[in-house]
Amino acid sequence: MCYTHGMIEIMKEAALAAGEIQKKYFRKGKLNIRSKTDHQNIITIADCESQDAIKQTILKALIGTGIPTQDIGFIGEEDLNTPVAKHMFVIDPIDGTSNFASGLDYFCSSIAYFNDGALTAGVIYRPILNDMYFAELGKGSYLLRNGKETKLQILDFESKNQLIISNLWKTFHERTIDIVDKLLPNYRGARILGAIALDIVLVAENSVGLTIGDVGPWIWDLAAAQLIIKEAGGGLHDWNGEPIQLDVSQIMIQYPVLACHPSRVSKILTAIHD
Incomplete structure (x- = not known):
């Protein structure tokens, strides 16, 4: 088999x-x-x-x-x-x-x-x-x-023709709001939908240009979505631009994530760390 x-x-x-x-x-x-x-x-x-x-x-x-x-x-x-x-x-x-x-x-x-x-x-x-x-x-x-x-297959569309999804859990984290606020003029709009796995695969489907997950997501939220977006040519990164590394022996780690086309990462990081 x-x-x-x-x-x-x-x-x-x-x-x-x-x-x-x-x-x-x-x-x-x-x-x-x-x-x-x-x-x-x-x-x-x-x-x-x-x-x-x-x-x-x-x-x-x-x-x-x-x-x-x-x-x-x-x-x-x-x-x-x-x-x-x-x-x-x-x-x-x-x-x-x-x-x-x-x-x-x-x-x-x-x-x-x-x-x-x-x-x-x-x-x-x-x-x-x-x-x-x-x-x-x-x-x-x-x-x-x-x-x-x-x-x-994730495509590098112009950001003005795509949405941002921000996954804000429990409270509206000021840092995440600030990041979205900086990026929003370059995008069609922003949404909060409430299911991070779907938020990520919508990037692979080209329905969304960027998904931002704050400190909430766990390994069970991300694992399947990470492989799906990676195999579609995209990436799942942390807020320092490093690829997310999931470890089945360390399940109590939470991951701030960015899901997007690889060409977008540097611009997004500028907004995060500006």
Whole structure:
């Protein structure tokens, strides 16, 4: 079995299973909303069921191929953290939970696969639109929409024809607002949408020219999106211009990020550090 290709198909199946759960609850069922820290940081029954569906789908498939359970590990936003293993899966069952709980269709499931610590495959699934973004290392990024698969390639459009997305979590951080304010005259507009994984892959899709994530994003927010934008020819950098380095053994790190075409990085850094 070719592990990389096999894994991406398993991850797609897992994302679809989670999507069915989310569609069951979206704008319908009782969500059993609980606060993790406060009313702006919440978890729903759909988060828990989606994470479990993803985990169980992957486990069943991998065990069926003969991979021993001790070689399979998981990191998930909802209190899922097993020992580091050869085959590691990083899961955000619902990125954009507040949107989901509010009935706003801007959320997704994000699944990334690390083989011996190397980011190797990623899937992001937006169930209400049935949009699936996916990438394998060295094989490009793709969007499956309405039954049609399209290769993603980030283009260097003029910034005046593109949007900025800024991901501001909990409070409007003055530094981030200042950066967006400096850049905004060169862009079509700015938005805050509330799901960083989708915000990043929209750059790969050329719907957005720049996504700025402040101090909030974690490994489960970024892993799949990082590979998708990288394989599309873009980049995910920190606020010093260095490529983001994700480590499955260091899960409590938060990452300020920039997602954009490589040609934009220096101008954005000037705005950040001016």
